Amino acid sequence: VAAVSASPSQQRAAMWVASALISVIVSAALLRHYAEPHTRVYILALVCFSWSLTFFIVLLLPFDLEHAFCERCRQGAEELERDPDSCACLPNPGIELLPTCISFAYGTTMLLGYVMNDLLMGYINSGEFSARGKLRDAMREAAIFYIPAAVIGIGFMLWLIVHDGLTFTTIRALGRAFVNTIGLFILVAFLGYGLVEVPRSLWNQGDTLGQLRYLQFKVAIKSEELQAARRKLDETLELVRSTDVQLRQEAASAASQGYARLQANMAQMLGRCPTLAAAAPMPPARDSESGLKPPLGSPGSPKKGLSSPGAPAARAPDRLTHKALVALHLRLIKALASDKRARGMYELYVRQGIRQQAVVERYNRALSRWQ
Structure with missing residues (x-):
């Protein structure tokens, strides 16, 4: 009411x-x-x-x-x-x-x-250390694409106004239609993938042994990716440490105050390093108490400090500048993201493999009781 x-x-x-x-x-x-x-x-x-x-x-x-x-x-x-x-x-x-x-x-x-x-x-x-530097770096990266795109778009709009006599309202409607067309193409692509992949995934989930073999393969692949990411991270950490040692030596032997800013930037990078060095990959999937076998045939857990014998040692830059530290910081950020992503995917497939092996063993026990 x-x-x-x-x-x-x-x-x-x-x-x-x-x-x-x-x-x-x-x-x-x-x-x-x-x-x-x-x-x-x-x-x-x-x-x-x-x-x-x-x-x-x-x-x-x-x-x-x-x-x-x-x-x-x-x-x-x-x-x-x-x-x-x-x-x-x-x-x-x-x-x-x-x-x-x-x-x-x-x-x-x-x-x-x-x-x-x-x-x-x-x-x-961004590899910059201050908020202002990060914003300037982001604007510079965005300008690489958006400025040429804006110039081309404005030129095309002026050509439509001069050549065809279109009004601004009509051009705005055409621009909106163009953006909608891009969105529809993306939607059709996603639907085309989803309408095929989702039924296929549901169909494959009915094959318990096939799913287990698939997860064994995925864990083996992700384990190799995790080892590669860990090696790259270890090399980056060693490079950060050697750069820190070099910076301390140059700051101690020089009377210039210009090293104060570089040392503050280096302190920010060193603040990331302890957590990265302490992060350890997930051990091989084993559960002796529950009787689960190592389900996924993992080639072994990646270990910290793995590096190829013939790989060159990390070497600090010859001349320490702000630009060099920014490049090193960017490399550290990328190594962190790569290691985190690889470790997350590895652990995800390991957990899925353990659950799938439990499903297979329950199915085998039920099958043996009925035989």
Whole structure:
């Protein structure tokens, strides 16, 4: 009764607020489930805002469709000289704001999805030591693509205006259609992959022995990747240590104050090294107490300090400069990410292999009881 007796302004506010709240709650729940622990707060905030706008568009879509069907019904009733009020239409207060809201949400989502994503990746993966340097490095990386693309786009827009006499509104519609076409191509590619891969994965899960052999193969591959990542990480750590020793020697023998900044930058890199050196790969998957055999035929757990005998030793740069430390810091960041990714995939397939072997053994025990 309260909902029926509510004024149009209250209904309008309830519709918009409910859609916004549901969008934010759903986005926050997905981030809580999928986001990696210790993710930076500003990244979570931007992703949550972008996802909320996307869900906001989806939640408002039924209102838009219902309003379109209602208007079509009323136009048909007027043509047939019937009463337009006979159409069963839902109350849509504030529906005139929908085009503006969708345009704003669409443009902001595209901006966050394309531009902000590249800026954040460049900022996080930058080898600079200060926030200002990271931002400058990210802007420089983004400018490599976006400035030529903007020049080409503006030139093409001017050509359309001069040659075909198109208006700005028409060009904006063409640009939006072009972006939508790219999105549709991506959607078709994802659907083409998912509609084939998902049924195939479900079909293969019915073959317990085949799944176990597949996981054995994947663990062997991921173990080799983890060993390679660990070797690269160890070489990078050794290079950081040798560079630190060289920097201390040069700072002690020089009277210049220019080494203070380099030593502060080196301290930031050394702050990463203890955690990296203490990180150990997962041992081979064995569980003697539960009777599980080493299910995955792992070639052995990678160990810290593995390096090929013929590999050259890590060597510090001849001349220590800020640019050299930035390059070394970038190499350390990449080695950290590679080791973390390889270790995570290795442990994931090991856990899946242990569970799959348990399934196979339960199946064999059940089969032996029935024979």
